[in-house]
Amino acid sequence: MDIIKPSIETKPLFDHYLSYNTYRGCEFSFANSLFWCDYYHTKFTILEDMLVFCRLENGVPTSFTFPVGAHDPKPAFDRVVDYFEESNLPFAMYMVEPEMFEMIERWYPGQYQIEYDRDSADYLYRQESLATLAGKKLHAKRNHINRFLEHFPDYQYERINGKNWQECLELERAWVRENNPNGDADKENEERIIAYALEHRKSLNMTGALIRVNGRVVAFTLGEPLTADTFDVHFEKAYADIQGAYAMINREFVRRELSAFTYVNREEDMGIPGLRKAKLSYHPESLVEKGIVTKTRTP
Numbered sequence: 481m482d483i484i485k486p487s488i489e490t491k492p493l494f495d496h497y498l499s500y501n502t503y504r505g506c507e508f509s510f511a512n513s514l515f516w517c518d519y520y521h522t523k524f525t526i527l528e529d530m531l532v533f534c535r536l537e538n539g540v541p542t543s544f545t546f547p548v549g550a551h552d553p554k555p556a557f558d559r560v561v562d563y564f565e566e567s568n569l570p571f572a573m574y575m576v577e578p579e580m581f582e583m584i585e586r587w588y589p590g591q592y593q594i595e596y597d598r599d600s601a602d603y604l605y606r607q608e609s610l611a612t613l614a615g616k617k618l619h620a621k622r623n624h625i626n627r628f629l630e631h632f633p634d635y636q637y638e639r640i641n642g643k644n645w646q647e648c649l650e651l652e653r654a655w656v657r658e659n660n661p662n663g664d665a666d667k668e669n670e671e672r673i674i675a676y677a678l679e680h681r682k683s684l685n686m687t688g689a690l691i692r693v694n695g696r697v698v699a700f701t702l703g704e705p706l707t708a709d710t711f712d713v714h715f716e717k718a719y720a721d722i723q724g725a726y727a728m729i730n731r732e733f734v735r736r737e738l739s740a741f742t743y744v745n746r747e748e749d750m751g752i753p754g755l756r757k758a759k760l761s762y763h764p765e766s767l768v769e770k771g772i773v774t775k776t777r778t779p
Contacts, residue, residue, distance in 0.1 A: 528556040636691070
């Protein structure tokens with residue numbers, strides 16, 4: 481089994497397999513696999529002409545994702561099973577969505593079990609809902625935007641390009657200084673990832689936009705298509721002291737750039753209470769549940 485580390489050179493290979501992907505979990509994204517491969521110790525392999533991600537411990541694959549590609553996933557799944565048996569390791573498959581587990585249960589009834597992780601569930605929204613903010617449930621969001629417009633009627637919206645991306649990076653660095661006084665390694669790692677994403681957005685097929693007030697960038701967002709009908713928002717940053725900036729960049733980006741998509745994936749909350757509250761406040765269409773699949777214990 482050849483295990484390969486994601487790199488910009490492997491993007492054409494990813495693009496081929498992910499072009500067949502219909503799962504809406506944010507893991508099935510080339511950019512995410514590239515950004516976070518060192519942090520999560522993830523690589524990938526090709527089994528039975530299907531793409532499979534894996535996590536490593538001490539250089540050894542100890543868990544895999546469900547296979548993605550143009551073919552029946554069962555032969556590739558069986559190859560994963562064979563790997564664990566031959567390596568004398570316990571079977572583990574991570575980030576498994578309900579429809580994936582339904583297939584596993586259909587192939588091997590009662591032999592596998594799944595434990596879902598709420599902190600890993602992605603928030604999936606209707607594009608139309610985020611673009612219009614219609615209805616009583618989103619009244620507060622409309623109020624945030626109205627207050628923003630009252631204070632900054634001459635704001636500017638721009639796509640992120642070669643002339644303005646470094647201003648977005650300045651915002652990100654200011655955000656880290658404000659929100660990371662103790663030098664948390666995770667936030668510093670995210671800053672490096674966002675810097676890379678901004679600089680290489682074209683080669684990564686990423687689209688982004690910013691909001692400018694009085695000449696200063698006060699919010700930006702960046703993401704990529706995930707499936708034919710779903711766009712994945714990877715990053716969104718704004719100055720907390722600019723009331724309504726987050727709501728404004730969210731709505732304007734979705735409204736102006738994402739009309740071709742039915743859904744917007746705004747990724748997980750990682751169990752962070754404030755982030756969970758913020759994501760729930762937009763009333764998602766659904767959550768993309770994900771879990772760990774293991775072998776069912778025999779009595």
